[in-house]
Amino acid sequence: MTSRVTFVSPATSPSLRQARFYDGDSIDDAGAARARSAAGTLPAYAGVTMSPSVRCRETAAALGLDGGETPELKGLDVGRWRGRTLEEVGATEPEAVGRWLADAGWSAHGGESVQDVCGRVGRWLDIAQGTDGRTLAVVEPEVVRAAVVHVLGLPAAAFWRLDVPPLTATELSGRGGRWNLRLGQPLAVPGTSAAR
Template identity: 70%
Template sequence: MTSRVIFISPATSRALRQARFDDGDSIDDAGAARAHAAAGSLPRAVRVVATPSVRCRETATALGLRAEDAPGPAAWDAGRWRGRTLDEVGAAEPEAVARWLADTASAPHGGESVEDLCARVGSWLDSVADTDGRTLAVVEPEIVRAAVVHALGLPAEAFWRLDVPPLTATELSGRAGRWNLRLGRLLDEPEAGADV
């Protein structure tokens, strides 16, 4: 049995452009237009899920997907930093930001640490591994990063070294607990051999 999970990162939003911890904002007009244009580029899937964040739900809708809520790969809990930019937090709490960036077990904002996030997303990914066929998951960029860290058995510190551009597909495929990674396909580029 081969499982495939294609992670779709959300369209652009004001918060994403400002490097703001998710504040529940909507995707912007340019992001919505790109998502609408990419609607026909996704392969069929046995399961389509989206995290409950506004921008992921709106991206899924713009892509023409009827997605179920997926609480397992929900957005990162940034605690009291939610809605603030990294620059704002860095100016107000420089020691806390430095500790957060240096120690993957640290959560000075009162939310999840990088390690906690990777473990939560890893548990969800392991449960999806039992699904034969393809799963499409519209999720926040940090969820894609955590999934890649887990799937490849990378140290948690690698989380900070992964970039996930808006409206890209990152695919994990595998069987028997071993994942392979295909990353960075733009959604407006049809997948080779995709049954769309």
């Protein structure tokens, strides 16, 4: 039995465009239009799930997908930094930002550590590997990062070295306790040629 998970990152939102820690805002008009134009271009799937966030729900709806939210696939909780830019936090808490970026187990901002999110997503993937067919998962970018860290057995510090652009697909296929990875494909938009 081969299990497949295609992670789709959400469309753009004001917090993403402003490099702010996600604060629950909606996708913007350009992101919604781009997602609607990509609707119907995703591979056939057996089920749909998503991060429990406004922008993931809205992206899934714009893509014509209907599914439930999975708490294990929520984005990284950044505690009191939510809604602020990294620059703002760095100006008021430079030591904390430095520690956060260097220590994957640090969570003194009141949220969760990178190590925690990697573990949470990894546990979900371990269960998902027992599912036959393809699951589409519209998830926050940090969930995709955590999944890549898990399937490649990377140290949690590698989390910060992975970029996940909006509306891209990252595919995993697995069987026998092992996953294979296909990274960051742009969603096909009719009338354009997607870079591969």
